[in-house]
Amino acid sequence: MEMQSVGEAFIRPGQLLTDRSALSAAARWTQAVSEADGVCVVHLAAGVDPCELTAELREQGRRASPNHVLLGQPLFFGGPASRAFPAPPISYKPGRSRSDVTVGLLDTGIAKHPWWAGTDWYGRVGPEAADASEGRQAGHGTFIAGLLTRGAPGAALRVGRVLDGDGVGDEASVVRALHRLRERPPEVLNLSFGGHTFDDRPPPLLADAIAGLTDTVTVACAGNTASDRPFWPAALPSVVGVAALDTTQTSRAPYSGYGTWVDACARGDWLTSSYLDIEEFGGFAAWSGTSFATALVSGVIADAAKHEPAKDVVRRLLDGEGSRQIPDLGVPFLSSL
Structure with a gap:
């Protein structure tokens, strides 16, 4: 996918996001418009910034906004958060407990795995939500799904x-x-991706x-x-932004974002979870990053939401x-995973 670096942020060149009300104001710079599911992508004439x-x-x-590029793992210079590592199988057997809670997972998709084979929710996952089998972050969504499955046993996942x-x-x-989630909104939504904006707004x-997902x-x-530079959507006041702790669960992992806009933190270093069954991986991996700390926090909230509304759990x-x-890291969520 084509992208352009602007002010230490990435955008799609020549694309503007807006709603219908602004189309007429942008008409003189517009080459074409594509509209779907509540957003208009304006393809700008050549040379328009x-x-x-x-x-x-x-x-x-x-x-209005440039069409910012959002990344599942924005760390590209090596280290534990840059890729997954093979891990031995995890002795976890899903129980029969059922929960009425649904967790939304927007990510790279999800692959078949013994932990959710035969569940009702996985039977509703279509081919368009299958996890990629190639790429530096293939398996990212599958890894997160495993953390959510173990953190909130019996909860259903809605995968996109x-x-x-x-x-x-x-x-x-x-x-x-x-x-599209507004039709059947989940109680908890996990977004293990994000990015900077061109103006930090x-x-x-x-x-x-x-905000439209009110509950x-x-x-x-x-x-x-x-860094403490705002990372979106985590820095939105309506979102629980999650930083990563190291394996001691007392200190910030060196790669983690931090700041007054961060609300919570959890272990992000060397977690093990479900993964693709490819090459040296046998369906399990070890990985590090704020993506996975986020899944631990989502799992705690979703599990508690069996007994009270998710919004009340967060409060x-x-x-x-x-x-x-913890200053600049928020409330710690300790985990045994």
């Missing part, structure tokens, strides 16, 4: 694919997937789409950026009296 046009439209009070095998997607695809259409708790990763865990905070 989507960032400059965004700024102009926003000054007019319009909802918004990232390719290299862990790359864009804002337009995610906004459209979020709009919240992306308005993505923020609107998440859903959205949990997103703080990014493997080792109790994050804002309750006596909640321990």
